[in-house]
Amino acid sequence: METTVYLAERIWTLDAERPRAQALAVQSGRVVAVGTREEVRSQAKGAREVDLGPATVVPGLVDAHAHLHGLGRALTTVRLEKAPSVEAVLLRLIQAPASSFQGDWLLGRGWDQNEWPGGAFPGRVELDARFPSTPVFLTRVDHHAAWVNGEALRRAGISKDTPDPEGGRVLRDTRGEPTGVLVDNAMDVVAAAMPPPTRVQLETRLRAALERCAHVGLTGVHDAGMDLDAFRVLQTWDAEGTLPLRIYAMAAGQGEERHAYLEQGPWSGRMLTMRAVKFLADGALGSRGAALHEDYCDEPGQRGLLLMSPEELHARARAFMSRGFQVCIHAIGDRANTLVLDVLLSGAEETGTKALRHRVEHAQILRRADILRLGAAGLVASVQPTHATSDMPWAEARLGRERLKGAYAWRGLKDAGANLALGSDFPIESPDVLAGLYAARTRRDALGRPEGGWFPEEALSGREALEGFTRGPAWASFDEARRGMLAPGQDADFVALSVDPVEGPAEALVDARILATVVAGVEVFRAAP
Structure with missing residues (x-):
């Protein structure tokens, strides 16, 4: 039942009745008081205080469309974001950590042909030269295309004679052979041949x-x-x-x-x-x-x-x-x-x-x-x-x-x-x-x-x-x-920022820092001093 009072230079509550404040009190995972420092201290006498200094506090920030498992896989397999060329991708694959394998399949994500010279899709030939027997599965940055090698195609049973699945495309060369790039539902055909994660x-x-x-x-x-x-x-x-x-x-x-x-x-x-x-x-x-x-x-x-x-x-x-x-x-x-x-x-x-x-x-x-x-x-x-x-x-x-x-x-x-x-x-x-x-x-x-x-x-x-x-x-x-604002009775979810995201210059957000993340009154992250 301990009460904690958080103090900051400004608090954007997004509560129409009191849009700005300097302090808020938290007890049992809920906000119990919001207002000036004096007001909140008077309502929460003897409470533990956390002074966030010049920080700006805002209600809990929520990402309304994301993929947790996908992020975890991206963080633990080969990261191909901002790779400037096919050659750069291959170098990262050669240096892949052990966590990049699912079974004996080598996984990576984040490639984007739009950032490469010419902007053309890659092909399996480049992968086959380095990985002739290890199946490779690399998802594009948008996760709506995959770049695979010949071994991955072989295990999935995809050949020149394989028709495009409904809602998917197997990109092909002038002879009709699969190039190694699969779009949308065609990706699933190869993914189905892959062992699941442990x-x-x-x-x-x-x-x-x-x-x-x-x-x-x-x-x-x-x-x-x-x-x-x-x-x-x-x-x-x-x-x-x-x-x-x-x-x-x-x-x-x-x-x-x-x-x-x-x-x-x-x-x-x-x-x-x-x-x-x-x-x-x-x-x-x-x-x-x-x-x-x-x-x-x-x-x-x-x-x-x-x-x-x-x-x-x-x-x-x-x-x-x-x-x-x-x-x-x-x-x-x-x-x-x-x-x-x-x-x-x-x-x-x-x-x-x-x-x-x-x-x-x-x-x-x-x-x-x-x-x-x-x-x-x-x-x-x-x-x-x-x-x-x-x-x-x-x-x-x-x-x-x-x-x-x-x-x-x-x-x-x-x-x-x-x-x-x-x-x-x-x-x-x-x-x-x-x-x-x-x-x-x-x-x-x-x-x-x-x-x-x-x-x-x-x-x-x-x-x-x-x-x-x-x-x-x-x-x-x-x-x-x-949730969505900071007012008495609301869940104590809030974030402390190094800048003011509402009235401060937008450019300051580029180099801004997260100082603390609080969920249900519990600090799940606090930046180093």
């Missing part, structure tokens, strides 16, 4: 991911498509009281595991909740798998991929809605977004589940009519600010200038009435929430490019960006009565 591997990955999240200032994560084995591990930790962050899990709705989730139904523990399901309508823009109404500008004749038929998507969404699940659907391309809106709106009407706050995950490229339709329905637009700043160097080549007017349109979505919940989609992007706050406000990269911002009319204010990582995720997970 329990120890899975636990190691999840612990690494949770620790990283706490260090970057996250008090909670919405996990967008959790596999059943990871969910069972987190359930065990939650029961033991050792889960350090709040996890709002979306069941993985693509594979056969969905049947187990449907049978179980929505579930809630102390720090772990599962009452949502996540489906994938299409692929990603970087691998040209995003489903478009019109051709890609840089690949005429190609319009991307729908990962399941509209009829199947509707049937699955309706089944989970009827079971009481919030339905969250990944949609990148404008065609996919049109389809997803059709599915969510008709499904909610048919099942009477409008109150379940169904979500469009990414809502990345939309026609103006669909922006207005999404907003009018009051759906959740779960968007990722750093996707825009990562994609902007090449997005116009894919889409052309006109379609970009409805891409990464956070301001347009908000003004139309959508409920914005901001995230990162880690490990596709960094879990660093400060980078997300910066991108949301500036629409510029860390070097300040382009000057004035990329389509700056779609930027958010400092307060709106902060609300997108606090109040937005709280509403999107039905937690607005307990």
